[in-house]
Amino acid sequence: MADNIIEIKDLYRYFGKVKALDGVSLNVKRGSVVVVIGPSGSGKSTMLRCINHLEVPTSGEVWIDGVCLESKHEKLDNIRADIGMVFQLFNLFPHLTALENITMAQKAVRKRSEAEAREIALQKLERVGILEKADVYPDNLSGGQQQRVAIARALAMDPKIMLFDEPTSALDPEMIKEVLDVMLDLAEEGMTMVVVTHEMSFARAAADEIIFMDEGKIVEQTTPDGLFNNPQHERTKLFLSQILD
Amino acid sequence: MGDLYHSQKQFDPPEEIVDESQIKTWRSHPWWLYLLIVILIATAVGIYTQENLQEAFMFIIRGIGVTVIIAIVSYLIAILLGLLTGLGRISRNVFVNNIATFYVEFLRGIPMRVLIFFIALVGVPVVVDWMNALGIPIENKDIPMEARAVIALSVTYGAFLAEIFRAGIQSIGRGQMEAARSLGMSFGKAMRYVILPQAVRNVLPALGNDFVAMVKDSSLVSLLAVGDITYMAKVYSGSTFRFREAYTILSLSYLTMTVVLSRIMNRIEKRMRTDGR
Numbered sequence: 001m002a003d004n005i006i007e008i009k010d011l012y013r014y015f016g017k018v019k020a021l022d023g024v025s026l027n028v029k030r031g032s033v034v035v036v037i038g039p040s041g042s043g044k045s046t047m048l049r050c051i052n053h054l055e056v057p058t059s060g061e062v063w064i065d066g067v068c069l070e071s072k073h074e075k076l077d078n079i080r081a082d083i084g085m086v087f088q089l090f091n092l093f094p095h096l097t098a099l100e101n102i103t104m105a106q107k108a109v110r111k112r113s114e115a116e117a118r119e120i121a122l123q124k125l126e127r128v129g130i131l132e133k134a135d136v137y138p139d140n141l142s143g144g145q146q147q148r149v150a151i152a153r154a155l156a157m158d159p160k161i162m163l164f165d166e167p168t169s170a171l172d173p174e175m176i177k178e179v180l181d182v183m184l185d186l187a188e189e190g191m192t193m194v195v196v197t198h199e200m201s202f203a204r205a206a207a208d209e210i211i212f213m214d215e216g217k218i219v220e221q222t223t224p225d226g227l228f229n230n231p232q233h234e235r236t237k238l239f240l241s242q243i244l245d
Numbered sequence: 246m247g248d249l250y251h252s253q254k255q256f257d258p259p260e261e262i263v264d265e266s267q268i269k270t271w272r273s274h275p276w277w278l279y280l281l282i283v284i285l286i287a288t289a290v291g292i293y294t295q296e297n298l299q300e301a302f303m304f305i306i307r308g309i310g311v312t313v314i315i316a317i318v319s320y321l322i323a324i325l326l327g328l329l330t331g332l333g334r335i336s337r338n339v340f341v342n343n344i345a346t347f348y349v350e351f352l353r354g355i356p357m358r359v360l361i362f363f364i365a366l367v368g369v370p371v372v373v374d375w376m377n378a379l380g381i382p383i384e385n386k387d388i389p390m391e392a393r394a395v396i397a398l399s400v401t402y403g404a405f406l407a408e409i410f411r412a413g414i415q416s417i418g419r420g421q422m423e424a425a426r427s428l429g430m431s432f433g434k435a436m437r438y439v440i441l442p443q444a445v446r447n448v449l450p451a452l453g454n455d456f457v458a459m460v461k462d463s464s465l466v467s468l469l470a471v472g473d474i475t476y477m478a479k480v481y482s483g484s485t486f487r488f489r490e491a492y493t494i495l496s497l498s499y500l501t502m503t504v505v506l507s508r509i510m511n512r513i514e515k516r517m518r519t520d521g522r
Contacts, residue, residue, distance in 0.1 A: 054423050081429025091424035095442050104438055105428035150424075157428060 004063075005030040005161060005192050006051060011060035013046050013216075020046040021057065022216035028161075033193045035203040035224075038213035039239060044196045047213070048165050051194065052083045065160065081109050084154030088166040090146040092138040098125065098149045099134040102156045110157060117156075124152035128182050144175030151182055162186065164195040200244065204228065212236045281504060288497050301481055301490035305498070308477035315395055315473060316463040320456055322399035327406025332436070334411045345407065352404035360401050361465050365393035368400075394466035402459055409451045413444035449517065453510035457503050464499070474498055 006028035013021035021043045028034050036044045049055035051062055053069050053076060062069045064079050093101050102121035106112045112120070125131045128148040130141075138146055147167055154162060164183065168176040180202050187193055187206040197203065203210055203224055210227045212220040212235075220227070220236045228244075231237045292302045333345025352360065369388055376383050417440050425435035445452075467476035474495060482491035 052427055054427060077426075077429045077431050079429075080427055083427070085424075085427035087420060087424060089420055091418075091420040093421065093424070093439055093443075095446065105425070105430055108434050108438055109429040153428070 003029055005065050006194070007063040008047070008051070009061040009063070011047065011050055011062070012058045013043075013050065013055060014058045019216050021050070024060070024216070024218055026211065026218065026221075028192060028194060029208075031190045031192055032208040033187045033195065033206050034209045034211060035207040036194065036196045036211045036213060037198065037203065037239075038219075042213040043216040044213050045165050048163050048194060048196050051161075051163055052080050052085060054085070077109070081105070081157050082160045084157060084159035084162040086147070086150050086154055086162065086164045086167045088169050090138070090143070090150045090170075092146055092150055092153070094138050097135050097137055098130070098141065101138070101149055102153045105153070106156055120156050121152070124156045125149070127155070128152045129178070142175060143171045144178045147171065147179045148182055151179075161192045161194070164193065164197065166196050166198070168197065168199055198243065212239065214239070278504070281500070285497060285501060288493070297487060298490050298494065301487060301494050304481045305474050305477045305491065305494050308472050308474035309498070311391070311471065312460070312463055312473040315391070315398065315466055315471070316456075316460045319395045319398035319402065319463070320459050322395070323402035323406050323459070324452070326399060326403030328410050330403060330407035331410025331414060334407060335414055349404045349407050352401055357401060357462060358465055358468060361394070361397045361468055364397035364400055365390065365469050369393050369396065390469045390471050394469050394471045398459065398463060398466065402455065405455060406452070409448050409455065410444065413448035414440055416447055417443050446517070450510065450514050453507075453513070457506050457510070460502055460506065461499060
């Protein structure tokens with residue numbers, strides 16, 4: 001077993017003539033929490049989406065647990081099932097209850113029985129603290145509750161890695177904490193996490209490494225301590241001064 | 246132009262705000278429907294009491310089975326065709342996409358009554374020739390006009406329904422597909438379990454509308470001498486010269502079917518809206 005569960009090698013992604021990713025390389029150690037920050041349009045989300053090939057890179061390689069992802073890879077679906085993803089806009093399935101949201105992929109992908117999927121789903125719902133909302137449809141849940149269902153949905157697949165794409169950016173301020181608390185718990189339990197966020201409190205508390213990106217490049221890769229107390233690059237200092245006051 | 250903005254400020258709200266949907270006032274009654282029902286009842290009485298009307302009714306109504314069966318069967322096939330074609334229209338496969346688009350554009354550009362003739366009298370014989378060339382023994386006379394009528398209607402409506410399904414699928418946000426794929430579902434599974442259930446629910450009213458339209462357009466099969474109610478009315482009036490009776494009965498027969506159907510659709514739609522899902 002390789003020590004690095006994610007290896008990103010020289011990733012480029014163009015949207016037409018726009019260069020969203022400009023030669024990004026990054027290794028993520030098993031069990032570590034990597035927080036990605038940077039101004040909007042810096043390529044953070046694109047990089048995250050390349051990790052499970054929701055976005056197919058123009059060139060470069062992504063290795064997950066020793067397997068190189070290819071878009072035509074027959075096992076791509078299996079690899080994706082091992083990588084949980086949480087979206088900014090939750091993306092729950094509105095025609096299904098919270099519980100059904102969590103059981104569906106378990107049955108369709110993991111081939112679990114209804115009873116087994118249900119049991120796991122209830123377990124995950126309890127874990128994110130909204131067991132009582134099992135039979136509620138997403139439209140009748142608050143943003144924070146929806147995002148917690150989305151996290152439970154991803155966790156029910158027993159992922160090796162969890163990706164978070166600005167999970168609290170669409171939430172009202174009072175709901176941010178309930179989602180961050182769930183994420184902090186996960187981090188503490190040793191889940192490998194890559195988190196794109198603007199929540200510096202989360203970065204400070206949970207990150208093993210912080211990546212600062214700008215214009216499609218990784219500008220700085222350091223520890224929370226190094227970032228907040230001793231940023232190396234002018235661009236990083238400027239960004240921090242803008243968000244930390 | 247500036248007045249446009251000011252006009253809103255000057256708008257006075259109505260003095261008493263009443264939620265009319267909650268109160269059954271004389272305004273909210275479907276008077277048009279009552280009028281229709283009165284006409285239908287009057288006609289029913291007429292059929293009962295007047296021999297001429299009764300004779301026309303008994304003759305024409307013999308085609309009702311054909312009308313209903315052709316409409317339903319054609320619609321079911323059209324749904325299948327439409328769904329497949331709709332998926333083809335959003336496919337990234339160039340070949341599949343172009344075939345589907347060709348089908349839709351070809352059929353949309355020809356009047357329906359011309360299409361009925363074209364499919365029954367050109368399309369079917371051509372396909373029969375092809376099958377013969379492939380060594381499948383089949384003759385044109387093996388395919389009755391009833392079957393050709395169903396083929397013609399379902400192929401025509403398949404193209405309409407394809408656009409409905411395409412729009413329905415495209416109305417579902419990208420995030421749904423992404424969430425499904427991120428959970429490891431294949432494109433097909435994501436379509437089946439996530440996208441289509443939502444898309445079909447969204448287009449159900451449009452599908453209902455098109456079924457009503459199909460019932461009406463099924464009258465075109467009379468062009469192929471298929472014995473539906475329109476054809477029966479034609480035959481009856483042709484031999485008795487009682488055009489007035491024949492076409493009164495015929496019109497009201499269609500009206501009865503379509504009004505009943507759209508009422509049912511309305512119910513279903515309303516129930517879905519209050520359920521929220």
